[in-house]
Amino acid sequence: MKRKKSIKPNSQSVLVIILCAFIGFMSSYLILRTHFLEPSMLPSNLLVEKSGTAIDKKDTVVLKILSADTLVQLAAQPGQTGKVIKSIDLLFQHNPFFLIWSMLIIIMMTIVSGGFPFFMWQTVEIKEKFSLSKKLHLTSLIGSLILISFMSVLPATLNLYAPRHIVEDMKILLSNSNIIPLFVVLPLLMLYPVFHSVFLISPCASKIGFTNGDKKSIEKAAQNFTYLNKVLLNALQFLAAFVVISVLLSSSMRESIKATFTIRGLDMLPHEINYAYGLYFSLFLSIVYFPVSAYLNYRVGQFKNAIQDNVDLTVPDTEKWFSKLFDNFGGDKSLLTNFKVAFTILSPLITSFLPEQLHL
Secondary structure, eight states, rough: OOOOOOOOOOOOOHHHHHHHHHHHHHHHHHHHHBBBBOOOOOOSEEEEEEEETTTTTTEEEEEEOOHHHHHHHTTSSOOOSSSSEEEEGGGHOOHHHHHHHHHHHHHHHHHHHHHHHHHHHHHHHHHHTTTTTTHHHHHHHHHHHHHHHHHHHGGHHHHSSOHHHHHHTTTBBBBBTTHHEEEEEEEHTHHHHHHHHHHHHHHHHHHHHOOOOOOHHHHHHHHHHHHHHHHHHHHHHHHHHHHHHHHHHHHHHHHHHTTTTTOOOOOSSSSSHHHHHHOOOOOOOHHHHHHHHHHHHHHHHHHHHHHHHOEEEEEHHHHHHHHHTTTTOOOOOOOOHHHHHHHHHHHHHHHHHHHHHTTT
């Protein structure tokens, strides 16, 4: 019987990841670029004073700011001269917060596009390493889709005049306001393999066993637990990076909208919304991480107790060998790991306070 070829990362995987990240970068850039809306509150002329060679000698240059339609009409008229600037070219000078929002969108899409093949390979590796059934994969898939749907729909159910509707009703920033929910749902869908790998950790942990008295079998089991722990931490850090950017996106969109109009007596998008998003995403990370981490540590505890019952720890070399198996799950080294985990989970909430300090 011909053995099925294993699908694992190789030397060309890095090129695939770079290519996917580049595709994510270019696609998001082109989508945004084709839907930028010309600013409507610019003066028709700019007077620019340019210093000359003498101390008190200055030249004045008049720059005309014209819309795309006006430029087409002007090009059809002979004899038209002068310095002309397209109003679309002053979009980010007029609204620099919108530049930050656009760059954050591009960065987010680049990161999730590059991470997609990496976590897909990791999911395949988990399946082969632990011989998981198709039923477990299907269950994990359904759970991932439910979580993605939950994250996409819940914020939309709040009684909030959402940025998408503000952009559409006020005819500002983007010619098509559907781009905003597009860049909410699409990255979440591309996070599917991350959620998939996290949901597979618990079934994998329950399958790990060892042969009594066989040190190689025990060491292999310990390596599998360590591997699952690294998978969980990698997923947590990747998700934390994603949600931190999402919180910054919320803040930069808020300032982009406020830069286009003012409503007296009402703050259309108050700072507290950013804090609410920070709390929401911190809760989301907690829901994803803690149940899986608790079960993984529970299985490690069972594994440790089973070894203690079957191995003579009074022998110095055996005791040293035993303690080395659990460096990643106990002892002083876990204190730093626990701090990193706590900081990572709270990073969205911490980030929600940064924009106000950075005047975003």
